[in-house]
Amino acid sequence: MSTGLVFAHAGAVLFVLGLAGGLVLGHLLRRILALNVMGSGAFLVLVGLAQSDGQPDPVPQAMVLTGIVVAVAATALALGLARAFHARTGRTRLDGGEE
Amino acid sequence: MPAAYADPSAGLIVLPLAWAAAAFVLGPGRGGGMAVVALMGQCALALGLAVGVMQTGPRVHAVGGWGAPLGIDLAADGLTVLMLLLAQSVALAVAVYARGYFADHAHRAQGLWFWPQMGFLVAALNALFLSADLFNLYVTLELLGLAAVGLVAVGGAAGQMAAALRYLVVSLIASGAYLMGVALLYGAHGTVSLATLGPLLAAGSPRLADSLAAALMLAGLLAKTALFPFHAWLPPAHGRAPAPVSALLSALVVKAGFYLVLRLWLGPFAPLAAPAGPLLGALGAAAVLFGSWQALRTAHIKRLVAWSTVAQLGYLFLVFPLLDSGGQALAAAMLQAVAHGLAKAAMFAAAGVLVLATGRDTLDGLAGVASRLPVTLFAFGLAGVTLMGLPPSGGFLAKWLLIDAAFRAGQWGWVPVVIGGGLLAAAYVFRVLRQAFLLAPPAARFQPVPRRLEWTAFALAAASVLLGLRAGELLALLGADG
């Protein structure tokens, strides 16, 4: 199995792990971690699968660079919201219905 | 100056990005006038593009001059232009409204950085409607999602933070699923260009990777569109945001997800998607009934309007099982998208006026409003006419075409949903109107409201009704896809 395929498989599992975590975890910080793991998994599949023949492909590599910057922007906003929410309510989780 | 500088596709993306950045540099609370002027320019650009597409057919703009699949293409056909026109006109009206809304003392603090955020939101919408590249669409989805979430949070109250967080989590999970689909497609076909992918996906029997990619991407987009059962994030987010923000979100942002589903469904995923048609239709039907039911139960004005969005989005998905049957299902969906966009922006604008005047967001507080704010209430009622689907509104024509398509396809089951949804809409609109016509309790005090707010709501509502009379042009645009 080529390096690309090994990491594409790992990426698939990471994606599912992060997705499940994003759905079931309660603490906001953990959810944010899970969403980052999910994104990293998708990035690994993007590059790994494209490079399954062992040759580097600059196109998905550039896409992942873009994706990493977008991910850090989203993470920063999520953390900012979580902190503002915590500062007002003292809570760190969203569960328990709306209102 | 070469004519190339007036290229509408490029202008519709560059112009809002430019005013967003300029508004940020100008400083807190500034940039509203510039935004209104720029949005007028954008309306002109969108009209120019519409005329161009009508006359010469779909257009492609190869960014960087490379062309797909190496570069990124912007593509405009009838579907694109219709969404662009809707987005520019609603955004212009909302900008006019927001200048009055945030000038009010109570909202000044919320509006400090509204203009740059709105500029990026409009740019993201236009970029999304125009993009013909799956990865570029991912970036536009993220830009749109972050802009929308940031705008929900501007009020700063705990409930708004919770709503924004819920929205952000759903939005990020959805984009993650979408991105995974893009990764699988690039792995399988070596390209993310819509035009290049179409023939590749149609050739040969579908592979597991292709079906999985389609499923992940569609699921992500449905969550972003808040289709039942992915709707739970919408009512708090749209109900709690400041009124101009709610108008933008309900009228435009959720439509972006629907537009992409439709674009992919009719485009590269056409060979894979057909079996999912009945499922989407069933979810749409459930959304119509459940959303309307919730709108009948809530005690808050803006929450009622938000639940109505959940219901009205359901109609858009009723067309998926009917697309192959020859009828005007696509036209019905696009008319519904445009009519609902105008009507819902009007309703949130009117609801914002009502909340501003009565000082609270409850139906109980509305007693006596009818005599004080007749224009606003009339706007609310007119928008309601579109949502109920009464003639001559755009909503009526959309629902008529939908019923016609269902009969042609022999799928009678959808007809009672369309009619029942209209009756339920009538019921929740009259809940508001009846309360407003009650006599005001003696102690009731109404805050004065800037005229501008009332009249923008009215203009939007009137447009949603008059749309029914000018639907021929819109349908001709869709026909230009050919």
Place this chain on the structure above:
Amino acid sequence: MRGAARLLVATLGLALAAALTRAIGELPAERPSQAVDLRPQVVAHLDQTGVSHPVTAVLLDYRGYDTLLEVAVLALALIALLVLAGARDARLCAPAGSPLLVSLARGLVPVVVLTGGYLLWAGAHRPGGAFQAAAVLAAGAVLLQLAGLMPAWASPGRWLRLGLMLGFGVFLGVAYGLLGRGALLDYPPQWAGALILLIETGLTLSLGLTLAGLFLFLTERRGRP
């Protein structure tokens, strides 16, 4: 209820993982013969892009439009955080840095700037570029803030706002300016290298400030007036 939801997510997750693994496993053998391979195209046009590093060519030329929108995403996140910081009403006061921190910052900042400059310049030929350089500069800006040598960020003044948007503005201006050639970002080959360097320089400065801003808006300086 919650247990049932978890069981459902776990079951669906396992099914999705199995499907993904299978799809990825069977792809290389079943890749359709018509599949596109962009790698030869990237190399074939490299001499028209003005840079010799393929990833930089994709990032700023072939798919430069993605990068333009990505910079907008960062700017937007910063503005949203600014709103939250304002709403939180916790002023980010410029702390009085300890003497040790001040001298450390004074000594390190030239090194940081040099490293950033090197990464920026290197990006045209080998790994590196505006984003990596900006991350290094951001570290320097954070250091300066902690040492009390930077103005407070809570209500950024016009010059700081201009600095934050400069890179985006230059990028957007170049993109639009080249529309006269027929398309956004359509670099003329003889100017491509210079224009890309101009864009990257602006981006390095602005992204450095933006990344530092993401950090500084988020983190409260606790325990100080």
Place this chain on the structure above:
Amino acid sequence: MPELLDGLLAAALLGSAWASLATRDLTRAVVMFIVFGLLMALAWARLQAPDIAIAEAAIGAGLTGALLLDALGALGLRRGAAPRDEGGPRGEP
């Protein structure tokens, strides 16, 4: 030999991600996430993507890690909350 290295690295990625999401201790979760980010940088190097490796180390692990560590102080430790995320009926696994 390289296959073995790739396999070990992939396993370490999965292990650190799992540890980060499953641990009861929030501080440990964040530290494991930073470890995960650094392992990702190694994976990118193995995938002949040095640009991503640098960006992942600087932005993914570095900046995100710093933001998370600081948020940990704000969310997990203050206002009398215990440093550990309590289990209980809605606890984490």
